[in-house]
Amino acid sequence: MKRRIKIINLVLSNIKRKYSRSAILIVSVALLIFMFTFFILILATITTSLEKFSSRLGADVIVVPQGAGAPGEEFLLEAKVRQFYMKKDLYDKIREFEGIEKITYQTFVGVLDKNIKVIAIDPETDFIIKPWVENKKLNKGEVFLGAEAYKYFGNIKKGDMIKIFGKDFKVADIMDKTKTGMDYSVFITEEDMIDLIKENPNINVREDQISVILIKSSQEMDAGVLAYEIENGYPQVDTIYVKKIGEKVRKFISNMSKIFSVVLVVSSVLSVLLIANIFTMIINERRREIGILRALGASNRGVMKVLLLESVFLGIIGSSLGIIFGLILGWKLLSSLKMPFIEINMVIVSLIVMAGIAIGVAISGFGVSVSLIKIRKIEPLTLIKGE
Amino acid sequence: MSEKIKIENLTKIYPQNGRNIVGISDINLTIKEGEFVGILGHSGAGKTTLLSLIGGLIKPTRGRVLIDGIDIFSLSDEELSRLRNEKIGFIFQFSSVIPTLSVIDNVLLPLYFAKKPPSDYYSRALVLLEKVGLEGYEDRYAYQLSGGEQRRVAIARAFINYPEIILADEPTGDLDEDTEREIAKFFVEMQKEENLTFIVVSHNPEFIKDLCKCSKVYFMRKGKIYEKKD
Numbered sequence: 001m002k003r004r005i006k007i008i009n010l011v012l013s014n015i016k017r018k019y020s021r022s023a024i025l026i027v028s029v030a031l032l033i034f035m036f037t038f039f040i041l042i043l044a045t046i047t048t049s050l051e052k053f054s055s056r057l058g059a060d061v062i063v064v065p066q067g068a069g070a071p072g073e074e075f076l077l078e079a080k081v082r083q084f085y086m087k088k089d090l091y092d093k094i095r096e097f098e099g100i101e102k103i104t105y106q107t108f109v110g111v112l113d114k115n116i117k118v119i120a121i122d123p124e125t126d127f128i129i130k131p132w133v134e135n136k137k138l139n140k141g142e143v144f145l146g147a148e149a150y151k152y153f154g155n156i157k158k159g160d161m162i163k164i165f166g167k168d169f170k171v172a173d174i175m176d177k178t179k180t181g182m183d184y185s186v187f188i189t190e191e192d193m194i195d196l197i198k199e200n201p202n203i204n205v206r207e208d209q210i211s212v213i214l215i216k217s218s219q220e221m222d223a224g225v226l227a228y229e230i231e232n233g234y235p236q237v238d239t240i241y242v243k244k245i246g247e248k249v250r251k252f253i254s255n256m257s258k259i260f261s262v263v264l265v266v267s268s269v270l271s272v273l274l275i276a277n278i279f280t281m282i283i284n285e286r287r288r289e290i291g292i293l294r295a296l297g298a299s300n301r302g303v304m305k306v307l308l309l310e311s312v313f314l315g316i317i318g319s320s321l322g323i324i325f326g327l328i329l330g331w332k333l334l335s336s337l338k339m340p341f342i343e344i345n346m347v348i349v350s351l352i353v354m355a356g357i358a359i360g361v362a363i364s365g366f367g368v369s370v371s372l373i374k375i376r377k378i379e380p381l382t383l384i385k386g387e
Numbered sequence: 388m389s390e391k392i393k394i395e396n397l398t399k400i401y402p403q404n405g406r407n408i409v410g411i412s413d414i415n416l417t418i419k420e421g422e423f424v425g426i427l428g429h430s431g432a433g434k435t436t437l438l439s440l441i442g443g444l445i446k447p448t449r450g451r452v453l454i455d456g457i458d459i460f461s462l463s464d465e466e467l468s469r470l471r472n473e474k475i476g477f478i479f480q481f482s483s484v485i486p487t488l489s490v491i492d493n494v495l496l497p498l499y500f501a502k503k504p505p506s507d508y509y510s511r512a513l514v515l516l517e518k519v520g521l522e523g524y525e526d527r528y529a530y531q532l533s534g535g536e537q538r539r540v541a542i543a544r545a546f547i548n549y550p551e552i553i554l555a556d557e558p559t560g561d562l563d564e565d566t567e568r569e570i571a572k573f574f575v576e577m578q579k580e581e582n583l584t585f586i587v588v589s590h591n592p593e594f595i596k597d598l599c600k601c602s603k604v605y606f607m608r609k610g611k612i613y614e615k616k617d
Contacts, residue, residue, distance in 0.1 A: 010496075013487035155599055292483045296544075297472020297500040299465045381435075381444040384479065 009307045014286075021278050022314055029318025029364055030325070032271045033356045037326025039260045040355075043253050045334055046347045049179070050249065053077070053341040054242045059214035062240040063094060063230060069238040071209055072212065073245055076181050081111050085209040090237060092262045094213055094230055099221025102127045107243055108211040109193050110165065110203050116149045117185045118164060120193035128214055133173040140191045142172035143174035148183040148340070150174045164188070167199045179341045231285055268363060275367025279311065283371050290375065291383030300376050304369070311368040312361050319360025323353055390456075391552065391584040392418040392441060396451035399436050401530070410436035412610040417495075419581040423575075427592055427615065432607040434588040435480070438554050441586065442475050443467045456550070472501050476545030480557035482537040486530035490521065493529050494544045501537030501548055508547055515543035518567070518573050535562050536542060542570060546577055553578075555587040571598030
């Protein structure tokens, strides 16, 4: 005849018996783990996304007109519409610098509805768009559509025709998702840009203007040094060192981490004290029961096991709730930032889940252990008498 | 019959508010295997203290308790707990069930600490419940039972693990006369069937002598023990 495992019955019966206290324990663990999950998700996601962003972009130095550094970052990180131009002859001068492996330029042509940007590229030198398309060569009369921008044109596919500023273009390819501002852009050739300028008086850019110069430094050259030298050589430009992109965000995250660490440590200590106090109350009320268990053959370790199981059970429920709410609210906050480069990393999420449960269980286990130490030395008969 | 329990110079003093209260004093006693021993005495005579010392529930101030030749107070907590679990069945003078567990889970509870599969003991648990008059009660929760019924669950529990020694402290204290008689009959039956070394403590001479028919009766007074011959 089969019997269920009694220890679980015993643990569950104890939890049910002190329903409101069990709820307080669960909530206190849940709150702590919620904070942990929420902050770590945000901090780790932004940090790793920024690192990935640098490698996705392909360039390690971006040259923009003087004073356009900040708008340039906003354009890249947040896909915001930012319009700035410099003389194209700067490109010819800067390409002469030593330590450049690849160099190209892009020009902001204009903006369509829903903030879709039209950008002209030089297909001969481009190395930024190429890795994201199968059809590597962009010809006159063709467009590459960003992974989000193509939605603006409805249900279209490669080879379809679309109109941009009244001119027909053939969709040469739809780009893979880059998680950068490129996803919200349409790329045309420089030749087509010149035609559009002639045909469309509303387009402000001139033929001899470009918006950005994108550089991949050679292996021997430090990109930071190259950026510094370009800026020194040409005061009319600013450079964005891609590895340093999001410096403000990084600084903010670094400060947040410090505050968060303090908050987490204080909350952990408070949670342990709260849990220890509640368990002390529960254990004091259950002295007789503990004494009976000892008389039935439970060693101190055996009693500890039962109570630890109870706390672990409550810790797992509390941690799970904290993790679920932390992930949901963290994800909501990250989504609300509307930064295309932000990407939830499943490895990070898995680590947060494991660490969250481990912390929740450890804290509730520690809390009960603190209160159990007090009754370990009490003789079973004294416990049975409830003294 | 071999010596099952040997008590040597056993003394227990309780320090209380700066004074020493003598629980028991210099007790020497030998109980043989399969003996049914009754201990009589008024409250405060030291009966519960003696029983608790034999069961290792408290430590003596002086003296030794040997069970099967082993000084139980020389054992570690783990070893003493195992000895209690494997060899001793306790019956307390109050309800000692876990109210939120079912009747059957209460009876099977010692097996968890013995690391024995409860399924092997399920039928024994049902038989014991039947013998204490709780047939069909197995799935009820202990809190649903009356005080007397809870006591009977605890009595059944004491026998579940095939103990060698039963220590019963006022086992029928608040039970009616009929139930008291049934419980005594159950004790006698179990003691004979399983050759148990049985120590029952009571303030009621009739229960010890007439109902349990103890082979040896002792009387306790002010922490001392005397054999009652009549």
